[in-house]
Amino acid sequence: MERLLILDSNSLMNRAFYAIPALNNAEGLNTNAIYGFINMLFKMREELKPDYIVATFDKKAPTFRHKEYKDYKAGRKKMPPELAEQFPVVKELLEKLAINIFEIEGFEADDLIGTLASFSRDRGIEVYIVTGDRDALQLAEDNVKIVINKKGMTEKEIYDKDRMLLDYGVTPKQFIDVKGLMGDSSDNIPGVPGIGEKTALKLIKEYDSVENVLMNIENISGKKIKENLMEYSEQAVFSKKLATIITNVPIEIDLESIKSKDNFDVKAVRKMFLKLEFKSLMNKIPDSEEEEAVIEVKADYEVLDTIEKLKKFTSSVKDAIYILFENENENVYSKSVIKKIYVNLQDKNYVIDYDKLFKADSEELKLVLKSVFENEEIDKIIHDAKIPYTILDKIGISLKGLIFDTKIAAYLIDPAKSEYQLNGLIRDSLNIDIKDEDELLRVKEVQYLKAIYEDLSAKIKLLNMEELFYDVEEPLIEVLSSMEGRGFKVDRVKLNELGEQFSEKIQQTQEEIYSISGEEFNISSPKQLGKILFEKLDLPVIKKTKTGYSTNAEVLEKLRDKHPIIDKITYYRQLTKLYSTYVEGLKAVIDVDDKIHSSFNQTVTTTGRLSSTEPNLQNIPIKHEMGREIRKVFIPDSSECVILSGDYSQIELRVLAHIADDENLINAFKHHSDIHTKTASEVFNVPIDQVTPLMRSNAKAVNFGIVYGIGDFSLAQDLKITKSKAKEYIDTYFARYPNVKKYLEDIVVKAKEELYVTTILNRRRYIPEIKARNKMVASFGERLAMNTPIQGSAADIIKLAMVKVYEKLNKEKLKSTIILQVHDELILNVYKDELEKVKKLVKDEMENAIELKVPLEVDINIGETWYEAK
Numbered sequence: 001m002e003r004l005l006i007l008d009s010n011s012l013m014n015r016a017f018y019a020i021p022a023l024n025n026a027e028g029l030n031t032n033a034i035y036g037f038i039n040m041l042f043k044m045r046e047e048l049k050p051d052y053i054v055a056t057f058d059k060k061a062p063t064f065r066h067k068e069y070k071d072y073k074a075g076r077k078k079m080p081p082e083l084a085e086q087f088p089v090v091k092e093l094l095e096k097l098a099i100n101i102f103e104i105e106g107f108e109a110d111d112l113i114g115t116l117a118s119f120s121r122d123r124g125i126e127v128y129i130v131t132g133d134r135d136a137l138q139l140a141e142d143n144v145k146i147v148i149n150k151k152g153m154t155e156k157e158i159y160d161k162d163r164m165l166l167d168y169g170v171t172p173k174q175f176i177d178v179k180g181l182m183g184d185s186s187d188n189i190p191g192v193p194g195i196g197e198k199t200a201l202k203l204i205k206e207y208d209s210v211e212n213v214l215m216n217i218e219n220i221s222g223k224k225i226k227e228n229l230m231e232y233s234e235q236a237v238f239s240k241k242l243a244t245i246i247t248n249v250p251i252e253i254d255l256e257s258i259k260s261k262d263n264f265d266v267k268a269v270r271k272m273f274l275k276l277e278f279k280s281l282m283n284k285i286p287d288s289e290e291e292e293a294v295i296e297v298k299a300d301y302e303v304l305d306t307i308e309k310l311k312k313f314t315s316s317v318k319d320a321i322y323i324l325f326e327n328e329n330e331n332v333y334s335k336s337v338i339k340k341i342y343v344n345l346q347d348k349n350y351v352i353d354y355d356k357l358f359k360a361d362s363e364e365l366k367l368v369l370k371s372v373f374e375n376e377e378i379d380k381i382i383h384d385a386k387i388p389y390t391i392l393d394k395i396g397i398s399l400k401g402l403i404f405d406t407k408i409a410a411y412l413i414d415p416a417k418s419e420y421q422l423n424g425l426i427r428d429s430l431n432i433d434i435k436d437e438d439e440l441l442r443v444k445e446v447q448y449l450k451a452i453y454e455d456l457s458a459k460i461k462l463l464n465m466e467e468l469f470y471d472v473e474e475p476l477i478e479v480l481s482s483m484e485g486r487g488f489k490v491d492r493v494k495l496n497e498l499g500e501q502f503s504e505k506i507q508q509t510q511e512e513i514y515s516i517s518g519e520e521f522n523i524s525s526p527k528q529l530g531k532i533l534f535e536k537l538d539l540p541v542i543k544k545t546k547t548g549y550s551t552n553a554e555v556l557e558k559l560r561d562k563h564p565i566i567d568k569i570t571y572y573r574q575l576t577k578l579y580s581t582y583v584e585g586l587k588a589v590i591d592v593d594d595k596i597h598s599s600f601n602q603t604v605t606t607t608g609r610l611s612s613t614e615p616n617l618q619n620i621p622i623k624h625e626m627g628r629e630i631r632k633v634f635i636p637d638s639s640e641c642v643i644l645s646g647d648y649s650q651i652e653l654r655v656l657a658h659i660a661d662d663e664n665l666i667n668a669f670k671h672h673s674d675i676h677t678k679t680a681s682e683v684f685n686v687p688i689d690q691v692t693p694l695m696r697s698n699a700k701a702v703n704f705g706i707v708y709g710i711g712d713f714s715l716a717q718d719l720k721i722t723k724s725k726a727k728e729y730i731d732t733y734f735a736r737y738p739n740v741k742k743y744l745e746d747i748v749v750k751a752k753e754e755l756y757v758t759t760i761l762n763r764r765r766y767i768p769e770i771k772a773r774n775k776m777v778a779s780f781g782e783r784l785a786m787n788t789p790i791q792g793s794a795a796d797i798i799k800l801a802m803v804k805v806y807e808k809l810n811k812e813k814l815k816s817t818i819i820l821q822v823h824d825e826l827i828l829n830v831y832k833d834e835l836e837k838v839k840k841l842v843k844d845e846m847e848n849a850i851e852l853k854v855p856l857e858v859d860i861n862i863g864e865t866w867y868e869a870k
Helices: 009-019 032-048 064-068 087-096 109-121 134-139 161-168 172-182 197-207 210-215 223-231 233-243 266-276 279-284 289-298 307-316 354-373 386-394 406-413 422-430 441-447 449-462 466-486 492-517 526-536 553-558 565-589 625-633 651-660 663-670 675-684 693-707 712-719 723-736 738-754 775-811 832-847
Strands: 003-008 052-056 100-102 126-131 144-150 155-159 302-304 321-328 337-345 348-352 380-382 402-405 488-490 599-601 611-613 641-648 756-758 764-766 817-822 825-831 858-863
Touching: 003 009, 003 032, 003 109, 009 032, 009 087, 009 109, 009 126, 032 087, 032 126, 032 279, 052 109, 064 233, 087 100, 087 266, 100 109, 109 126, 109 134, 126 134, 134 144, 134 172, 155 161, 161 172, 172 197, 172 210, 172 233, 197 210, 210 233, 223 233, 266 279, 302 307, 307 337, 307 348, 307 354, 321 386, 321 441, 321 449, 337 354, 337 386, 337 441, 348 441, 380 449, 386 466, 402 406, 402 449, 402 466, 406 422, 406 449, 406 466, 422 441, 422 449, 441 449, 449 466, 466 599, 466 775, 466 817, 488 825, 492 565, 492 625, 526 565, 553 565, 565 625, 641 775, 641 832, 651 663, 651 693, 651 738, 651 775, 663 675, 663 738, 675 693, 675 723, 693 712, 693 723, 693 775, 712 723, 723 738, 738 756, 738 775, 756 775, 764 775, 775 817, 775 825, 775 832, 825 832, 832 858
Parallel strands: 003 052, 003 126, 052 100, 126 144, 302 348, 321 380, 380 402
Antiparallel strands: 144 155, 321 337, 337 348, 599 611, 641 825, 641 858, 756 764, 817 825
8 A cells, every 4th residue: 555644844843843952054045944854754654665755834824713703823932033944945956856845825734635645545545744743633544543652752642533532432523522622722623612532532522512511501510611602602612613624625636746755855855954954864865876887987096005106196296286195003102103194195195004115115215205195396285184293203304385184174163073083074065975984085085185175165265264274273273283292201119108198198188078977988989979968967968869979069069168077078079189180090001112192173163162182181180289299290301401481471361352442451451460359449440559458369360250251140150159249349340441341242233143252363153042941041142242252362373373383493493392282381491401481482473473452471381390499
């Protein structure tokens, strides 16, 4: 038996919109309803394998029901604009999927569904109606099944005539009579006052129809129900009429045209999915035969596995080359190696068997590769150049002539992605899907690298990011590679001593906790700790979880003043975390040269800040003395060197002064005032010489809180003051710095219009959250809009400074090198005989990295360890 699948599209879109969390693509288009709808369509098509598919929609124009009853659907909430904007897109998608759309003025989608179902049933076609609305249950028959979506879009119930009798005790046709009596608040069908679903079902089970109920009013028990049935008898009959789905709408139905088609426009659907960012749905559609043919035809290559072949190849390299490296042990500096190098030259693919050639004759290989890789006249386009930079440098090859890194460009264009694999870029930009398990994956990837380069370079220009890309991010690749290669030396003896100190402190704190609690238990077990705190010590329960009491940091903070054991537990947790992460953790990653070669990531944060992994040296906690102690194990390369720290002073507040163009804030920095003391003087209305350390500390919280869009509630919590006092602080601050207030208000308005914000160097961050229906999510988006231009600009400046310092060190042929970057601070290993020169060089280059309306100031500190330098 053939099958027809009918989609009640308005109902399903509405259900998906409210069931699925807000989704947006890079352009800011809301996509959650489209995603839920299409996902459901694919699932139903896979499960039912229908021969025919149609999608029905409501038209905006009034229907015959509105004409008969002007209050029909009155009071229904207007469709949210975030949902309304998705309907044209889903219709376009259905069109590309070759699924017919039925909509007609004067009738609802329900009537079209009823007509299509009746037409198909009469021709022996089994019908499945997918909806989120129970109104369609009246259409159920043996061969007409109603699929009701429940619990969002994840569960469904299927009703036919038997299921209706089982669940409701009435036939599908009698369900119309039930609606006539009980009415329908969502459609504003009045029914009979005082009669709900339970009573309506009971009456129809007994009397079969509305008309029979009205003929037997005298036999019905319940005085009020009798009175209402008599008074509203005409309304009951009219309500039944309104609730009845029409099954003979005058439409032409051509079965051939609604056939489920496998030969839809795959390329167009893929393009739309890419635009909508529906990557998880990509594998639900077949590959385009045309695209597969393109891949297969062009995926030829030559293997260069002898020096003679390699020499012949390198001698022919005159034009730009497109390069992809395959590496091994990337995260262990001493073990990291190149396995293969894939090259595309003049539309021909080559595979350099680096591993084989290196083992055969590493010196000869080095000389041959130098002729290409160190030739600045040969332009090189590489995907993810940092690791090859580092590994090639280990064997004495300097990578020169890099003009474009496609990974970095893709990150700048869309910094919110979780990864920037070349395969994904090919799929996104070229609509070509190469399977990850394809044995020719790398060959196919490198052959499309030129097209990716052309696409991304055009977008960088279009988005006005050329300065940011070519002057900051791309030169930074070499800087970061150098930092990873140089590494940061660790004093193993000191680290072991520190480990012993931590162990002693942990043991001591553990004993103190046992003494206070009166028994031994596993402090790291939330369950055991919860019993001690909330049962034995009878502390107030703040929060419960599925498994018992919550003992997270937030709970402990609220219990701090309730019992002395809380501070001990907090301290114990800090110590054990520091010990496992930064004592045992560091021991595990020290390389054979007694150095830690951390990985610095350019493509992780949405703000533009660098991140550090394996290990994360940017995240060593320094608020606690034992955390600061960890920095003592980081030492210079030798006794001939010292550690130098160059730290920007209050860079985010200086950026704020520049962006907001606030005269008072600008003047404060121009006169080299202590900005926190000055703010304290203004906020607390006292002379500068009367500002106390507490006032300065509170003013500092206000200054940095403003940068992050802090509200009075959060500030009150941070400073442990009343909400009204916090509001007073903020109001006073804005009165003193009015342009800061104007900037914060203006940037939010602009972000709501454009759905993105930019930094001084035009780094872009998309903020679709700012238009979210959820107020908390929208507020978060507003705070991102306020802070991102400031934090992102600070990130741009430190990156620019790194490039300038690195280039100047090389130009001056100095031995000293940058070895670490932590937020607004640069750490260098400096040779003592170069110290004075490097101090001046670092200060000059950092302070003049960019011209702002306020001066940039850098604090330089020197030490025999990182701890001393900071």
